[in-house]
Amino acid sequence: MRILGFLFGFLFLASFLPAYRATAQGTQQPTASVATQASPTSQTQASAQEPSNSKKEKDDGSSDGGHKLHLRLGGISLGAGYAHFSGPAFYPYGPYDFYPLGWDYSAFWYPYWGPYSFFAPGYFAYGSAKGEVRLTAQPKTAEVYLDQAYAGTADKLKDIWLEPGAYDLSVAASGHQAYHRRIYVLSGRSLKINATLVAEVKPGEAKDKP
Amino acid sequence: MNWKLCVVVILATATLLMADGPKGTEPRPAATGYPAHTEINGVAVGALLLTADQARRHFVSDVNRCCLVVEVAFYPAKDKPLNVSLNDFVLRVKDSDIAAKPSSAKVIAASLQKKARSDRDVTVYPSYGVTYQSGRTYDPVTGTTQGSGVTQTTGVMVGIGNPGPNPASTDKDRSAMEAELSEKGLPEGTASAPVAGYVYFPISSKKKNAVHQLEYKLGEEKVVLALP
Numbered sequence: 001m002r003i004l005g006f007l008f009g010f011l012f013l014a015s016f017l018p019a020y021r022a023t024a025q026g027t028q029q030p031t032a033s034v035a036t037q038a039s040p041t042s043q044t045q046a047s048a049q050e051p052s053n054s055k056k057e058k059d060d061g062s063s064d065g066g067h068k069l070h071l072r073l074g075g076i077s078l079g080a081g082y083a084h085f086s087g088p089a090f091y092p093y094g095p096y097d098f099y100p101l102g103w104d105y106s107a108f109w110y111p112y113w114g115p116y117s118f119f120a121p122g123y124f125a126y127g128s129a130k131g132e133v134r135l136t137a138q139p140k141t142a143e144v145y146l147d148q149a150y151a152g153t154a155d156k157l158k159d160i161w162l163e164p165g166a167y168d169l170s171v172a173a174s175g176h177q178a179y180h181r182r183i184y185v186l187s188g189r190s191l192k193i194n195a196t197l198v199a200e201v202k203p204g205e206a207k208d209k210p
Numbered sequence: 211m212n213w214k215l216c217v218v219v220i221l222a223t224a225t226l227l228m229a230d231g232p233k234g235t236e237p238r239p240a241a242t243g244y245p246a247h248t249e250i251n252g253v254a255v256g257a258l259l260l261t262a263d264q265a266r267r268h269f270v271s272d273v274n275r276c277c278l279v280v281e282v283a284f285y286p287a288k289d290k291p292l293n294v295s296l297n298d299f300v301l302r303v304k305d306s307d308i309a310a311k312p313s314s315a316k317v318i319a320a321s322l323q324k325k326a327r328s329d330r331d332v333t334v335y336p337s338y339g340v341t342y343q344s345g346r347t348y349d350p351v352t353g354t355t356q357g358s359g360v361t362q363t364t365g366v367m368v369g370i371g372n373p374g375p376n377p378a379s380t381d382k383d384r385s386a387m388e389a390e391l392s393e394k395g396l397p398e399g400t401a402s403a404p405v406a407g408y409v410y411f412p413i414s415s416k417k418k419n420a421v422h423q424l425e426y427k428l429g430e431e432k433v434v435l436a437l438p
Contacts, residue, residue, distance in 0.1 A: 128375075129375065129380060129382075163382060164378075164380060164382035164383045164385070164386040165382060165385065165386045165389070166386055166389040166390065166393070182393065183270075184270040184271070184386050184387070184389065184390040185270070185386060186270055186271070186377065186378040186383045186386055186387065187375070187377055187378060187379070187380055187382070187383050188375075188376070188377025188378060189270060189377055189378060191270060
């Protein structure tokens with residue numbers, strides 16, 4: 001009975017985790033950055049900019065970024081576990097998945113459930129071996145996808161730091177035409193993206209206009 | 211758990227399919243849309259030599275450091291597929307012996323990485339100092355005594371090197387540059403519809419007034435395009 005009680009207690013505590021994640025993702029991204037305007041359709045590369053280390057280290061929250069808190073919460077989950085999630089990869093389950101009594105407890109099935117970022121908190125934080133993507137999007141609440149995985153809303157992702165590589169960036173909002181672009185990120189380089197989504201015109205609306 | 215595995219496999223396959231091979235660029239509606247263009251045996255060819263500024267805007271990789279970039283488009287004749295090969299290109303600098311064949315994305319990326327690695331940051335710091343001295347002191351060198359006063363010193367310090375790796379110099383950067391150059395490069399192979407893409411020539415673009423001409427072997431014919 002004691003074990004069952006503990007287990008139910010744990011499941012109750014653990015059920016708060018997805019809600020916590022949504023909050024954490026919202027506050028993780030730096031808010032001080034200002035994305036400068038680029039031409040609407042162009043993908044321009046700015047000159048390499050070395051940001052001030054003090055600010056960025058603060059944003060990063062150390063080399064393991066947002067994983068610190070994960071570790072703590074993972075610890076609560078009876079060591080079921082903290083996994084160093086360095087994504088993006090299509091994991092069958094979230095990093096906090098665990099299997100009490102051989103069952104897959106699916107409360108942590110983000111991002112397949114709800115609007116939770118597929119990327120671990122801190123994934124987009126500054127790193128010396130990363131490149132910067134400065135994203136400006138209209139509407140600001142547009143959803144941003146990287147390699148088809150949900151990353152967050154555009155207003156929270158003004159400054160994205162990524163490992164060098166090629167990515168498929170998509171910005172989508174309901175009632176607007178989606179924006180797709182193949183981007184290439186190099187360490188120490190900054191890339192400005194201006195994704196202004198064009199509103200979709202419904203056939204009926206077009207007819208009504210004189 | 212099996213269906214979960216299926217979802218993963220499907221997603222992974224979709225990702226791989228979306229990330230396949232070179233794609234080039236979107237050809238303009240007609241070859242006449244390019245500054246240099248011609249038509250031979252029903253095949254229209256258009257070309258544009260990118261300026262340094264255009265190359266900076268179109269590429270994240272710093273291609274200006276190693277090569278000249280030419281955007282080339284082919285418009286094959288109807289029902290006559292065209293075999294596009296990078297080996298058939300030559301870029302010449304007019305009135306000189308300089309000529310080059312295209313380099314592959316892999317070679318260009320490796321060259322850019324090497325150049326980025328060899329970069330050295332040299333920082334010059336000016337220094338200026340003002341010292342106030344009070345009382346009298348004996349200078350053993352000159353054998354004189356000095357009274358109170360102000361001494362001014364100026365100098366320059368030079369720092370060489372970076373605290374971390376240079377930008378775009380890691381192996382991951384090389385892979386990213388290779389992916390960019392390859393995906394934007396002119397697709398090779400048989401083309402039955404218009405194709406376009408960038409071709410990279412390892413020629414330094416230091417000469418400002420140099421006139422370049424692009425040569426392409428189209429079957430038995432040789433196409434020569436003067437690039438403005």
